[in-house]
Amino acid sequence: MNTKLYNxxxxxxxxxxxxxxxxxxxxxxxxxxxxxxxxxxxxxxxxSGGRTTYYxxxxxxxxxxxxxxxxxxxxxxxxxxPKQNRIISTREGARLQSFRDNFVFYGSKTSQxxxxxxxxxxxxxxxxxxxxxxxxxxxTFVDLFAGAGGMSEGFIxxxxxxxxxxxxxxxxxxxxxxxxxxxDNGNNxxxxxxxxxxxxxxxxxxxxxxxxxxxxIGGPPCQGFSHAGWRNPDDKRNQLFxxxxxIVDELRPEIFVMENVPGILTMRKGEAIKEIxxxxxxxxxxxxxxxxxxAEDFGVPQKRRRVVIIGSLxxxxxxxxxxxxxxxxxxxxxxITVKQAIGSLPELKTGEGEFEMTCNxxxxxxxxxxxxxxxxxxxxxxxxxEKLPVAxx
Numbered sequence: 001m002n003t004k005l006y007n008x009x010x011x012x013x014x015x016x017x018x019x020x021x022x023x024x025x026x027x028x029x030x031x032x033x034x035x036x037x038x039x040x041x042x043x044x045x046x047x048s049g050g051r052t053t054y055y056x057x058x059x060x061x062x063x064x065x066x067x068x069x070x071x072x073x074x075x076x077x078x079x080x081x082p083k084q085n086r087i088i089s090t091r092e093g094a095r096l097q098s099f100r101d102n103f104v105f106y107g108s109k110t111s112q113x114x115x116x117x118x119x120x121x122x123x124x125x126x127x128x129x130x131x132x133x134x135x136x137x138x139x140t141f142v143d144l145f146a147g148a149g150g151m152s153e154g155f156i157x158x159x160x161x162x163x164x165x166x167x168x169x170x171x172x173x174x175x176x177x178x179x180x181x182x183x184d185n186g187n188n189x190x191x192x193x194x195x196x197x198x199x200x201x202x203x204x205x206x207x208x209x210x211x212x213x214x215x216x217i218g219g220p221p222c223q224g225f226s227h228a229g230w231r232n233p234d235d236k237r238n239q240l241f242x243x244x245x246x247i248v249d250e251l252r253p254e255i256f257v258m259e260n261v262p263g264i265l266t267m268r269k270g271e272a273i274k275e276i277x278x279x280x281x282x283x284x285x286x287x288x289x290x291x292x293x294x295a296e297d298f299g300v301p302q303k304r305r306r307v308v309i310i311g312s313l314x315x316x317x318x319x320x321x322x323x324x325x326x327x328x329x330x331x332x333x334x335x336i337t338v339k340q341a342i343g344s345l346p347e348l349k350t351g352e353g354e355f356e357m358t359c360n361x362x363x364x365x366x367x368x369x370x371x372x373x374x375x376x377x378x379x380x381x382x383x384x385x386e387k388l389p390v391a392x393x
Contacts, residue, residue, distance in 0.1 A: 003361040006104045007090040009353030011072040020055060026082045030055035041075055053078040060339035063296045064096045066304045069117030082338060086350040092342045098123040098300045101372050103179050107171025115148035115172050120259055125154020127298040127321040128257060128308060135316050136214045136254055142207050144218035144244055149176040151217050163213060164188045164206045194243045204250050213251050219259040220244040249283040258309040265307060285311035288318050297323035301336035324381060333384035340365040
């Protein structure tokens with residue numbers, strides 16, 4: 001059937017990169033590139049011993065490695081298509097992050113890679129949203145540091161209502177706004193710097209009109225915590241975290257959700273996370289032990305680790321979402337693979353593709369049917385369970 005497909009564009013390869021690519025087999029990496037191909041970067045990697053993901057080619061029968069903000073670059077990770085001699089397309093990167101096909105990315109190509117690489121995978125956010133439901137009276141949320149909208153997508157898929165969102169980067173915001181038009185009332189999706197009093201006040205005023213906010217979500221940058229701690233007034237990155245705490249304090253949502261990288265747990269030998277938790281406790285929230293989540297356990301076809309800090313006004317014990325997929329538990333389906341995620345998308349040559357293309361595309365796997373909107377998450381997961389071997393005895 002004829003289908004519209006967006007962002008299915010493969011990055012260009014230089015002549016030198018093209019020579020390298022031909023030598024890298026499925027699951028291979030820089031070690032497969034002959035010494036006769038001249039490259040200063042390769043020489044440096046060979047001398048120092050680089051990561052096995054550098055100049056890597058994905059494998060069809062496994063989840064992908066983490067999709068980064070530079071997944072358009074050959075040498076920066078495992079970004080080669082398993083079977084075609086090219087880097088994965090923007091849409092394939094989005095699929096591996098679990099963005100549905102009707103979620104369109106805007107802005108420059110470079111910005112689109114960053115939007116996808118920086119996003120919270122929607123299916124990971126969906127699992128968090130589902131976990132919070134029994135603890136909430138109001139299924140409403142505000143998204144701060146919203147990015148392209150991965151976290152929002154997960155909450156919306158669990159029937160949460162978006163009240164307001166804020167993002168500072170205009171390309172990210174354009175993507176967010178165009179993909180959430182049904183929630184846009186003209187002034188509740190806010191482009192601007194959260195540290196500016198007028199932007200902060202706009203977020204607070206819009207949310208107050210709602211009266212009761214269920215959840216405030218977001219992933220404020222916390223790099224500053226790795227240095228002198230959040231008490232350092234000179235580190236502006238800490239200011240962003242403080243704004244998140246301030247808005248949580250003003251809005252008094254039932255629950256807040258703060259997402260970050262695993263490194264946050266070990267910054268300054270664990271002192272940083274203690275300070276973060278203490279700052280929320282100081283405004284009256286009961287903070288759960290941080291969740292350490294693996295994206296592939298929740299249907300995302302990608303090895304991606306994230307930390308989620310959740311606090312509640314009630315003294316509820318909020319349990320970590322239970323994994324739905326596992327490579328070791330025989331009672332659960334195996335994690336979604338690269339082939340299940342992108343296997344039947346139209347073939348491309350390097351540098352080919354269009355922002356919008358009409359193609360004769362038929363989803364192959366249950367995951368592709370989920371991404372294309374043919375089935376919902378429940379139907380997708382039931383289909384995965386049906387493929388489990390029946391236990392006898």
